[in-house]
Amino acid sequence: MKWTPIVAALSVCLVNQVDAKEPKLILQITVDQLRADLLNRYQHHFTDEGFNYLIDEGVYYTEAHHQHAITETVVGHTTLATGAHPSSHGMVSNLWFDKQLQQPIYNVQDKTHPLISANAAVDAENEIDPTQKASKVEGRSPKNILATTFSDELTASNNGKSKVFAVSVKDRAAITLAGHTGKAFWFSKSAGEFVSSQYYFDQYPQWVNEFNQQNDIAKYADTSWxxxxxxxxxxxxxxxAHDWKTKLPGYGITFPHQFGKRDNPYFSTFLTVSPVGDEMTANFAKSVIEHNQLGQNKVTDYLSVSFSSTDYVGHIFGPSSLEAEDNLLRLDRTLASLFSYVDDKVGLDNTLIVLSADHGAPEAPGYLTQFGTKATHFDLASLEKQQDIVKLKKGWKISGNLFSNAWQPYVNLDHDALKKSGIKLKDATSVVANVLNNVAGIHRAYSYHHLLEGAVPKDEITQKVINSFYPSRSGDIYIVFEPNVFVADFDGLNVASVHGSPWRYDTHVPIIFAGFKLDGQQIERPVATVDVATTLSAILGINAPSSAAGFPLKEVIKQFND
Incomplete structure (x- = not known):
């Protein structure tokens, strides 16, 4: 057949029609600790090309919630990745206590897959994240995730032809969304660069080394936020200078926040407790797109970008602070720059963007009390001194401590002490849980065995607790504190705000699908974060993740089918 301009044009049209059935790139954005109402509160700051592009041009679900009780980073990210509850995907909390090993387990630790970079392990002496500090293992991998992710199913659907990457400051935020089959990168505060583990590569691709060399964080030395x-x-x-703000040594509680010298042990931490952390993440994501030619494939590629600064800033200063406000303003500009880059390289019309959050955020108690709202902190160490606990120990002839350790929201009993006193663990957990139910500040305490047997009340909060319960990774007694009662101790560092509860301020997050074929639409019906992965699977017509509990969001699917 003679190749005429008309035939060529028709061929291009046909190819474009085929390509248009599926996006060339899925860009999944997770904003750590983005409570849903904050988009509305600060919308006047946003540009048309950042958050407002998603809000105005996307299918925006304003009543989306996590349906589990332990609203922490790894839990929310894994739920978004798998469409499953923690009771199925197994990532029940940032840290859990292994009763056989008698030690805490950091969620993505894996001693069989060490980090590729030298001197990139957690610096326990200067790390402010207590869950990171608790890990005694340098290696990282997704082995503890007990379900497939959307990205895993995407890989399986086309014999591994899709390219799958995930990027974040936090290892647990990148590893969970990359799944078992993708490639994950995160920022090492110790090394001051983006790193990965030997689960993903034997050695870094050259472009990773070049990025880290060209983006030396030393350029931020002696500058400030x-x-x-x-x-x-x-x-x-x-x-x-509110006294509820966390006083990080040398960082200050008012603007400007000085990053200090490069050799300051907290230097890289200060960068992550500022918009710089998100800007570095977005720049690395752009490098992933460029050097791996994402969106240039015959099948759909996938990139997850999780922005962590909102979480760090929220913990240190509270979500209702000048720091949190300016950070979201800067994140909006970072998103606008990323979207512009994607538009140039792939085309926003060829890209499906989905944005959500791993959890919400409670207000700092000090912020609430100034307006007359009751809010307070709870000291877990005080449980041992509760009058009824003291009486119980006396009756059981336990001279030492009854509680062996506490890994929020769980407390564990001293099994050896109980055994010596002839008290069965099942009986002890039930009795202690009943005692704790009468402690001021505790909404309800659940014994391990009652959760295991389903001998618990049937209500919304309890169902969220059940959704968070995985037997071998759950403690002896689960404590739900009353609303606005918080355990704010981060391994000796008292922070302004701590999430992790089943209450609305911690579960309420946005879900927005934008780009590709979608038109702007605001939906106010209740939906769940487990619906995200199943919706992505339905869009591509592939298998949903193995333990997915969610359902495809009908408004998004309808637009794709029209």
């Missing part, structure tokens, strides 16, 4: 606008333009522009 300053406001993007005049202080009068901010809701929290008074920049007050």
């Amino acid at each position: 300053t406001l993007s606008k005049e202080s009068t333009e901010y809701l929290f522009g008074d920049n007050a």
Whole structure:
């Protein structure tokens, strides 16, 4: 057949029609600790190309919630990745206590797959994240995830032709979304660069080395985080030195926040407790797109980008602070830059974007109490001194401690002490849980055995607890504190705000699907974060993740089918 311009044009049209059935790239964005209402609160700051592009042009679910009780980073990310509850995917908390090994387990630790970079392991002496500090293992992998992820099913659907990558400051945020079959990168505060483990590579691709060389964090030395606008333009522009803000040595509790010298042991931590962490993450994501030619494939590629600064800033300063406000303003600009890059390299019309969050955020108690709202902190160490616990120990002839350790939201009993006193563990957990139910600040305590046997009340909060229960990774007694009662101790560092509860402020997150074929639509019906992975699977017509409990979001599917 003679190749005429008309035939060529028709052929291009036909190819485009075939390609248009599926996106060339799925870009999954997770904003750590983005409570749903914060998008509305700060929308006036946002550009048309960042958050507002998603809000105005996407299918925006305003009443999305996590359906589990332990609203922590690894739990939410894994739920978004698998469409499953923690009771199935197994990532029940950032840290759990292994009763056989008698030691805490960090969620993505794996001694068989060490890090590729030298000197990139967690610096326990200067790390402020207590879950990271607790890990005694350098290696990282997804081996503890007990279900397949959407990215795993994407890989399996086309014999591994899709390219799958995930990037974050946090290892647990990248590893969970990359799944078992993708490639994960995260930022090492110790090494000051993006790293990975030998689960993914024997050695780094050259482009990774080049990126780390060209993006030396030393350039931030002797600089500071300053406001993007005049202080009068901010809701929290008074920049007050509130005493509930966390006092990181040398960082300050008012603007400007100094990053200090490169040799300061907290230097890289300060970068992550600022918009710089997200900007570095987005720049690395752009490098992933460029050097791996994402979106240039005949099948759909996948990139997960999890932005962590909102979480770190929220913990240290609280979500209702000038720091949190400016950080979201800067993240909006970072998103706009990333979307522009994707549009140039792949085309936003060829890219399906989905945004959500791993959990919400409670207000700092000090912020609430200034308006008359009751809020307080709870000291887990005080449980041992509760009058009824003291009486119980006396009756059981236990002279030492009854509680061996506490890994929020669980407390564990001293099994040896109980055995010596002839008290059965099942009986002890039931009795102690009943005692704790009468302690001020505790909403309800659940014994391990009652959860295992289903001998618990039938209500919304209990169902969230059940959804979080995985027997071999759960403690003796699960404690749900009353709303606005918090355990704020981070391994000796008292922080402004701590998430992790089943209450609405911790479960309420946005879900937005945008780009590709979608038109703007705001949906107010209740949906769940387990629906994200099943919706992505339905869009591509592939198998849903193995333990998925969610359902495809009908408004998104309808637009794809129209």
